[in-house]
Amino acid sequence: MAKQRRRPVRRRDRKGGPASGRRKPCPYCRDKVDQVDYKDVFALRRFISDRGKIRSRRITGACRRHQSQVARAIKRARELALLPYVAEGGSDHRERGGRDRDRDR
Secondary structure (H helix, E strand, O other): OOOOOOOOOOOOOOOOOOOOOOOOOOHHHHOOOOOOOOOOHHHHHOOEOOOOOEOOHHHHOOOHHHHHHHHHHHHHHHHOOOOOOOOOOOOOHHHHOOOOOOOOO
């Protein structure tokens, strides 16, 4: 019989740090809110990054049900021009050294 090799078991480090401990409670479950309102722009802005992207559940701490409602409310508010699709003003895309560096020469 041939010897069986054991593969080393890979484990993620669980040594405390800033991400250790309990998950954040869902802000809507904590306040016992049943439906997320698309007209509440100030509450929805917490779920959007500075670039205008919808933040993930891991970052916002929302539960699965309310995160999908938040995403739907943000998309609805964007269509009604209550929220921006992208970041306002900001940096020029050519500053990062993209493909179009020599275009205006």
